[in-house]
Amino acid sequence: MQKAYLLTLGCPKNEADSDAFAGCLKKAGWGITGSIENSDLLLINTCAFIKPAVDESLEVIGEALDWKNERPERVLILAGCLPGRYPQDDSGGLEGFDLVIGPGDTARLEEYLLLSSASSPEPAGGRISRYLKISEGCSNNCSYCTIPLIRGARRDRTPESILMDAHHLAQQGAVEIGIVGQDTASWKCGKDSVSWLISQLAGTYPDIWFRLYYIHPAYYPDDFLALLAEHENVMPYVDMPVQHVSDRILKRMGRPYTGDHLRKLFDEFEGYDGMLSVRTTLIAGYPGETEEDFDELIEFLSQYRCIRTIAAFPYWPEEGTREYSRHSSEDIPDAGAVQSRLSRIGDSADEHNIIWADRLDGEVMDVLADTPLLGHSRLDAPEVDGACCFDRSVVPGRIIRCRIAGGTGSDLNAEVLI
Numbered sequence: 001m002q003k004a005y006l007l008t009l010g011c012p013k014n015e016a017d018s019d020a021f022a023g024c025l026k027k028a029g030w031g032i033t034g035s036i037e038n039s040d041l042l043l044i045n046t047c048a049f050i051k052p053a054v055d056e057s058l059e060v061i062g063e064a065l066d067w068k069n070e071r072p073e074r075v076l077i078l079a080g081c082l083p084g085r086y087p088q089d090d091s092g093g094l095e096g097f098d099l100v101i102g103p104g105d106t107a108r109l110e111e112y113l114l115l116s117s118a119s120s121p122e123p124a125g126g127r128i129s130r131y132l133k134i135s136e137g138c139s140n141n142c143s144y145c146t147i148p149l150i151r152g153a154r155r156d157r158t159p160e161s162i163l164m165d166a167h168h169l170a171q172q173g174a175v176e177i178g179i180v181g182q183d184t185a186s187w188k189c190g191k192d193s194v195s196w197l198i199s200q201l202a203g204t205y206p207d208i209w210f211r212l213y214y215i216h217p218a219y220y221p222d223d224f225l226a227l228l229a230e231h232e233n234v235m236p237y238v239d240m241p242v243q244h245v246s247d248r249i250l251k252r253m254g255r256p257y258t259g260d261h262l263r264k265l266f267d268e269f270e271g272y273d274g275m276l277s278v279r280t281t282l283i284a285g286y287p288g289e290t291e292e293d294f295d296e297l298i299e300f301l302s303q304y305r306c307i308r309t310i311a312a313f314p315y316w317p318e319e320g321t322r323e324y325s326r327h328s329s330e331d332i333p334d335a336g337a338v339q340s341r342l343s344r345i346g347d348s349a350d351e352h353n354i355i356w357a358d359r360l361d362g363e364v365m366d367v368l369a370d371t372p373l374l375g376h377s378r379l380d381a382p383e384v385d386g387a388c389c390f391d392r393s394v395v396p397g398r399i400i401r402c403r404i405a406g407g408t409g410s411d412l413n414a415e416v417l418i
């Protein structure tokens, strides 16, 4: 059987696209392998959200072209945001690929595979944590972001097609399903909201953990905490990229909420009756950001112990965005100031890690085993947040009852109880 290797760059949203690409490959009779050396087809699902992601994609492309040059009969496919962002690339950089397709373009992949050789289908395997995309694109048009340019306006998938995909993931052995999309909180079908959708999924698959990603603060569903209280298998986890808290900067970013709106939401999270963790992302050094704006952000972070994970990025001027065409170089804080702001956010993240390790010390909780020695708790997303390190080997894919025994950084030590 011919084997395909899928390489996913960037965020969990790309994982959902890769799952769809893997589905097309399997349908066409390709096996999926975890070894690039043994593969006959390499599909690279790229990210081009910001410049470092573009750079990483270009580096991987260089290596992939070398791989192809060694044995030119192998198939090399480039997919995702990079060709989506530069569809008219005439630099020659995308030459050497057998197929170049945009984000989530399964139709073109299927068409290509139909015309190429196929062998017998692979039996269902199954990764432990999977991702389910409920919408494509974004209509928010934040001033700094290229996603709406690359992926277009938001299109919500129907509940039927989402439930169908969830069924396939469950059949393949998924133990956790992450609900992804550029703006998941805005998902709608008639009067039904994303909370309704998750409640359907959680009710249909009570043994699967569901985790909602990328909740835009302006569209946070009011009934989300009630949903958590009602469904034990919806993770007590709020992934909310606030980006900033200064009203001036939020306005300039084109984010339609205020610092007070965020304080109201975070007060609610803080008051949740039970353990709840918040992951957030921030941009440091946004054009026009002053020391006062930044101090306000740091003050905000220090107020909320529910914040468990903080990811911070420097501002990148991205061609084609509103901010790119309007800011002058004087607007951008100098590199030294940006570095020092990022390091202050890092200090704040360290403080939150210490608070959480202390808070969780001695707690008995369920941990999903990703490997024999590593897993993730209900409070942490796989791959991007802290891990739990087991004190003895367990079976991957099982939910393990553990007692937490402190931690290091964002990782926790877990004593296996059963």
Ligand code: SF4
Residues within 6 Å of the ligand: 138, 139, 140, 141, 142, 145, 146, 147, 148, 182, 183, 216
């Ligand atoms: S919400 Fe804003 S930052 Fe997020 S994908 Fe949409 S436009 Fe980009």
